[in-house]
Amino acid sequence: MKIKKTHSIILSAFAIILTSSVFAHPTGNMITIGKQVLWSYINPINDRAHHACVMIWRPGNAPKVWVKSDYPASDFMLYSDQNNIYLIERRHIQTSQKFEIRILKTTINGEPEVIWNWFEDEWRIGEGGFFMVSDNQVVFGKYPKVYSLKKGETPSAYFNFEAPINRIRSLENEQILLLGDSTCWLVEQNGRIINKWTGLLDNQVKNAPLNRNQIFDVDYYNGQLLLAYWGKRSFEIIDRHGKRKAILQQKEPFTPHWVAFLENDKLLFSSELFFNGETPKPKLMRMASNGDAVKIW
Structure with a gap:
């Protein structure tokens, strides 16, 4: 399996996708599991080929590489239900100029297991946040909606909502944050609004x-x-x-x-x-x- 888990301590700098010679905005996210923090990155830090990794930090320790991809032009997007950790690993195929993703499942002390093998990603799944309903269903944000994708099928709307959505974040108690342009909503799994912040x-x-x-x-x-x-x-x-x-x-x-x-x-x-x-x-x-x-x- 072309993914590495490493425990070597490193000193790094934040890296973001390099397109031509212009830096774009970062792909990935940061999550917490208990008192541990995980975030997306690249390794090594000056890697123009952009091999993705996931960094981990625990109180009292220095940040270090936790998982690393063997693929150039790759990224990781992260989600945890506080027990399992799900990783969307994305790679760019130079010959076809297309993206492919796969989904891996692991725990803090476990080894990543592929639960969805590589498939072409026309939706940029995970960039706008995601969570797993089960090992066979992913929910993700992509402007302007929240979508659901079951393994082997095509995406469909997870629920209908009153406004366009840029990003989602799964929370405890089966709640979701929805981020629009200038408004954020706290909602239930069916889209019912619990709270709203405007302006x-x-x-x-x-x-x-x-x-x-x-x-x-x-x-x-x-x-x-x-x-x-x-x-x-x-x-x-x-x-x-x-x-x-x-x-x-x-x-x-x-x-x-x-x-x-x-x-x-x-x-x-x-x-x-x-x-x-x-x-x-x-x-x-x-x-x-x-x-x-x-x-x-």
Whole structure:
């Protein structure tokens, strides 16, 4: 099986897909399992062939490579139900200029097992978030809808919704976060709305990275919505009373990518993006509820 699991400690920098000579926005995500954190990456860090990996961090340890792909032009997208971990591994086929994906299943201490073998991916499954209903059914976000795909079949709408969706995130208690352009919804599995946050974008933003004024990622915990605001280079939170504030404001060249709650702490992943061919450099922060922050990576 062309996938490696490794336990060597490395010092790395954030890498993103390289198309021609221009860096695009990152593919992948960051998740937590208990007190452990996993995120998508490449290895080695200066790899122009873009071999994907998954990084892992545990409190008291340095980040290290956890799983690595043997395929160039590859990516990983991640989901966990807090027991099993599912990996969508994607590769780009140079000869046909097409993407293929497969789905692997594992645990923190286990070895990845292929549960869906390679198939052509016309839908870019996993880029907009995904979760597994079972080993034979994946639900994924792709603008403008949430789709369901059963093994060996074609995608169909998972549920009908009132607005276009850019990204999804599976939560505990069978709830889902749906992220639109300037609105986020907390919904049940059938799409019934539990909570809604509107007006997330500041339309007065100037000089957004790549001219993209967008919320790149969101997470939810205990009534709080955590935002990675790409356009403002900021990490922000909306508390259970609807009060919003920036918890980390960054300046160029730092750009927010991913967020995740680690119980009451907040994980904030950004990188230095230069758009000149220079390798991006990561910045993963862990922020406590009192605002104290430490750099993990």
